[in-house]
Amino acid sequence: MEITMITNIITWILQLIFVPIMAPLCVGITRKLKAKFQNRKGASIFQPYQDLQKLFGKDEIISKDASWIFRCAPYIVFTVTIVVGASIPLFASSINNTITSDLLVIVYTLAIGTFFLALAGIDTGSAFGGFGSSREMTMSALAEGGFIFSLLTMALISNSTNLFMISQNSLLLQGHFFLSTALAFCGFFIIVLAETARFPFDNPSTHLELTMIHEAMILEYSGKKLALMEWASANKLLIFIAIASNLFFPFGLAQDLSASAIILGIIVFTIKIGIFCLVIAILESSIAKFRFFRLPDLLIIAFILNVIAIILIY
Amino acid sequence: MMSTIIPQIIFFTVLSFFVIGGIGSLLFRKNDVLANRWSSFFAIFGSVIGLFFVALIIINGYDISFSLGTLVLPLFSVSFHIDKLSAFFIFIISLISLFCSVYAIGYVKHFYEKYNIGFLGFFYNMFILGMLLVVSSSNWLLFLIAWEVMSITSYFLVIYDRQDPQNVKAGFLYLIMTHVGTAFIVLAALLLYKFTDSFDFRVIQANSSLIPLSIKNIIFIFAIIGFGTKSGIIPFHIWLPDAHPAAPSHVSALMSGVMIKTGIYMMIRIFLYMIWPVPVWWGLALLILGSISSLMGVLYALTEHDIKRLLAYHSIENIGIILLGLGGALTFLSLNMPTPALLSLTAALFHTLNHATFKSLLFLSAGSIINQTHTRNMEEYGGLIKYMPYTALFFLVGSMAISALPPFNGFFSEWLTFQSLFQGIALLPLYEKLIFILAAGSLAFTGGLALACFVKAFGATFLARPRSAEISHAKESSFSLQVGMGGIALLCLLIGLYSGHIAIFLENIVKDLEVFKNTTSFMSVSGQSIVVEKGFGSVSSLLFFVFFVLVIALVIGVIKFVINRNQKIETGSTWDCGTDLAPRMEITATGFSRSIIMIFRGILRPSIQHDIEYHDAQSRYLPKSRTIIFGLHDVYQSYFYQPLYKMINAISSQTKKIQSGNTNAYILYIFIALIISLLFVLWR
Numbered sequence: 001m002e003i004t005m006i007t008n009i010i011t012w013i014l015q016l017i018f019v020p021i022m023a024p025l026c027v028g029i030t031r032k033l034k035a036k037f038q039n040r041k042g043a044s045i046f047q048p049y050q051d052l053q054k055l056f057g058k059d060e061i062i063s064k065d066a067s068w069i070f071r072c073a074p075y076i077v078f079t080v081t082i083v084v085g086a087s088i089p090l091f092a093s094s095i096n097n098t099i100t101s102d103l104l105v106i107v108y109t110l111a112i113g114t115f116f117l118a119l120a121g122i123d124t125g126s127a128f129g130g131f132g133s134s135r136e137m138t139m140s141a142l143a144e145g146g147f148i149f150s151l152l153t154m155a156l157i158s159n160s161t162n163l164f165m166i167s168q169n170s171l172l173l174q175g176h177f178f179l180s181t182a183l184a185f186c187g188f189f190i191i192v193l194a195e196t197a198r199f200p201f202d203n204p205s206t207h208l209e210l211t212m213i214h215e216a217m218i219l220e221y222s223g224k225k226l227a228l229m230e231w232a233s234a235n236k237l238l239i240f241i242a243i244a245s246n247l248f249f250p251f252g253l254a255q256d257l258s259a260s261a262i263i264l265g266i267i268v269f270t271i272k273i274g275i276f277c278l279v280i281a282i283l284e285s286s287i288a289k290f291r292f293f294r295l296p297d298l299l300i301i302a303f304i305l306n307v308i309a310i311i312l313i314y
Numbered sequence: 315m316m317s318t319i320i321p322q323i324i325f326f327t328v329l330s331f332f333v334i335g336g337i338g339s340l341l342f343r344k345n346d347v348l349a350n351r352w353s354s355f356f357a358i359f360g361s362v363i364g365l366f367f368v369a370l371i372i373i374n375g376y377d378i379s380f381s382l383g384t385l386v387l388p389l390f391s392v393s394f395h396i397d398k399l400s401a402f403f404i405f406i407i408s409l410i411s412l413f414c415s416v417y418a419i420g421y422v423k424h425f426y427e428k429y430n431i432g433f434l435g436f437f438y439n440m441f442i443l444g445m446l447l448v449v450s451s452s453n454w455l456l457f458l459i460a461w462e463v464m465s466i467t468s469y470f471l472v473i474y475d476r477q478d479p480q481n482v483k484a485g486f487l488y489l490i491m492t493h494v495g496t497a498f499i500v501l502a503a504l505l506l507y508k509f510t511d512s513f514d515f516r517v518i519q520a521n522s523s524l525i526p527l528s529i530k531n532i533i534f535i536f537a538i539i540g541f542g543t544k545s546g547i548i549p550f551h552i553w554l555p556d557a558h559p560a561a562p563s564h565v566s567a568l569m570s571g572v573m574i575k576t577g578i579y580m581m582i583r584i585f586l587y588m589i590w591p592v593p594v595w596w597g598l599a600l601l602i603l604g605s606i607s608s609l610m611g612v613l614y615a616l617t618e619h620d621i622k623r624l625l626a627y628h629s630i631e632n633i634g635i636i637l638l639g640l641g642g643a644l645t646f647l648s649l650n651m652p653t654p655a656l657l658s659l660t661a662a663l664f665h666t667l668n669h670a671t672f673k674s675l676l677f678l679s680a681g682s683i684i685n686q687t688h689t690r691n692m693e694e695y696g697g698l699i700k701y702m703p704y705t706a707l708f709f710l711v712g713s714m715a716i717s718a719l720p721p722f723n724g725f726f727s728e729w730l731t732f733q734s735l736f737q738g739i740a741l742l743p744l745y746e747k748l749i750f751i752l753a754a755g756s757l758a759f760t761g762g763l764a765l766a767c768f769v770k771a772f773g774a775t776f777l778a779r780p781r782s783a784e785i786s787h788a789k790e791s792s793f794s795l796q797v798g799m800g801g802i803a804l805l806c807l808l809i810g811l812y813s814g815h816i817a818i819f820l821e822n823i824v825k826d827l828e829v830f831k832n833t834t835s836f837m838s839v840s841g842q843s844i845v846v847e848k849g850f851g852s853v854s855s856l857l858f859f860v861f862f863v864l865v866i867a868l869v870i871g872v873i874k875f876v877i878n879r880n881q882k883i884e885t886g887s888t889w890d891c892g893t894d895l896a897p898r899m900e901i902t903a904t905g906f907s908r909s910i911i912m913i914f915r916g917i918l919r920p921s922i923q924h925d926i927e928y929h930d931a932q933s934r935y936l937p938k939s940r941t942i943i944f945g946l947h948d949v950y951q952s953y954f955y956q957p958l959y960k961m962i963n964a965i966s967s968q969t970k971k972i973q974s975g976n977t978n979a980y981i982l983y984i985f986i987a988l989i990i991s992l993l994f995v996l997w998r
Contacts, residue, residue: 057879057881058881059881059883060881060882060884061884061885061886062885062886063885063888064886065888067777069699069777079862079866082869083865098845098852099843099853099857099858099861100853100854100858100861102852102853104728104729104851105720105853108718108719108720111717111761112714112720114765115714115765115768119769119773119777122769122773122774122777122778122900123778124778124888125778125895125897125899125900126888126895127900127901130773130900130905133901133906134905134909135909137765137766137906138909138910138913141759141762141765141766141910143762144758144759145758145759148732148754149754152754156736156739156740159740160850161851220889223881224873224878224881228869292909293909293912293913307751310751311744311747311748311751
């Protein structure tokens, strides 16, 4: 009894801190891989941690036009990613979370972050921020259908909208569910790129480009608040990779809370993160950013793929 | 005997408070202050007793019905029937009226010495009275009278600010549309009477098996047109975005939050109570209508830069979401699956309650802004959060609730609606499944677009720098306005936090309906979580909120006390690329939603008008000024209402030809008519 309590607590703490601890690494690996593709040496994979540390130590300048929305938004946006990060299957599928792990709760909690991020973009009254917010809301509004539906496809196969329950299901790749799972994954992968501001939707490594979305909204931030915003966006990337890898490829997740299973789960999950980072890096090195008005086509494709996937479930 | 007489007395006390409030304010119309206070205070007391009455009914499980006197008229009787469903709607009406009346005490002040306050108080009280009668009457004729009281008084409230010719025009459109709707309702009532020989709701229910299916279908279509016009279902919505903004804001809040729900109430009353059982296609039709209304409503809202029109379009969207619940319930029931139907209807009622709270909150906040800035155009706002911090906070709460962000109430009813639609996708055969997929898809996109729309509304109104000089004179609204708004804002949070218990409570109200007797429930509450169908889905709002607050406290604590090394926070100006920052550089409401409008241009049909004025009209080389007007092509006007209007006009002018003015011709007509009717009788 005592031991289960302790393992439970340890698992929950791991679950809570895993995303913020690992997320900068995930960004670092992607950047390193991209650098390799471009024949550069690239910065160390731990560079994002040093960036965060540097930013946390800096002074801040806040626009005189900014209101409390601008000041609070980084905390809310960051908290959202922590809450969501703790509510999705990372390394163990046996955690029983009936509070916040429902797929709609995840989608709409992430929407809280988007809402405050977009408001913070408008708040300083700069033209960049406003247009960044407008584009972000356009993209996220159109991505919502594909996002909910790709998770719904998995929910219908597993007969539960709880993400942990879905990740316990091993039927996904078998028999007649295979096609649905594959289609849903294709749809979800498009959503991953859209929601985490990756190619072909957004360019995560530029500033002052007229097409930028995410970076435009956080342009006025500095110091600690910028660090939180950057960290939150790294968390979001890891969250989407986690959902993609653990819902659609639920292998190696810890089925019980024994130490060996959890350690195995963490190792397998780290490998999966590496694979996804590689895929994203290859994609970003090989395709160009799309024109803004071409992007809805991609998002609608994601939605339609999932509609087909749902029809194929019987 | 005691148990039935006491609720009756309380019910009539409630009604009489509104009557006294209305007539009293008419009597004191010479004194603005007294008239306003009189009408508001009686409305407040009436609402409070109304809430007490509802508590009495629901806690004791009364199902009261009574008639007043025996009347000479054979078909008409002043008879009421208040079951739990009626009580629920009385609850919504009383709740929203309570806060709107508190708000009115301060809000109406700006009408002093401009218009007659006595009339406003009279129509306001009569309007609430009309709504209360609509949801409690159990006789078609009494219902129609109450319906007309509600419609006419709201018409007078819409044109109250009559110095603006736009408002008078909007009122006229409303008057016509609501009466077209009423005409269809009367037809439906007459059809019911023809086959059941009664105008009494319960007699109709008892004899509903006498109505043939084809007639039922016709009644369904008439009811959808009639009540759909009042509820603002697309394409019968055209009056709504004009009329709701025209009314004073506390009335807009009541119209948008409560009045349009009376249409939903009557749909439930007719479809699920009076003429049950119904064919499957009714539910599917409602699902399609709901999908169209929700998606198109939010798209039109995105195109608006008039803050109250934007909110009015969101009412259409939310009526669509309620219809998704109602349509789902009808479909499940007619396929003999009462358990998911129970879930769907509970979701619909929950969303009805939620929409009433957050939409009235948003309208009241909008009123508070307009009161200070004297314009409804969002392009002239900006930076109001610094001048009106409380209004901004309340508007933010309303925005988050309507965009279905947890832990506010809007999320949980949308969650239930989603869950019921998911059940449909999982359980039903292919044909029905496709329609449920359509419904769930439109609900998903609606959620995303609503979020975008409220980022735009809140951002353009409250954030960045003021875009007109008027803004810098704005002050926070007075205490009574803050109480009115703050009360509902708190309610939005509380309903969200206790959504599990409220959902179960609403389910009990639904179970009271005859069709749901002895239905097993999908939904349960364990701890603080709502659980749907043995763990298919579950959510706990209170624990979510606690979790969120704990994490945010942890984050702030770590940042402030661990990482903080006394870095300075300076205030500077926004990065301006070396120019002077002007309000023109901020994004506008129109600019914000332009990309979404361009993406949906196939549906929305945006139009751009250029006007260029030249220095020299002959040479046309040097433009003096350019004007660009963004607008929407009004699809309903040009493809539905305009042809209809032309057709009616053409028929009328054709009919006019037989009216020659010659008496001999008229006698001939009478003669021909006589011959035809004689032949008809003989042939029969």
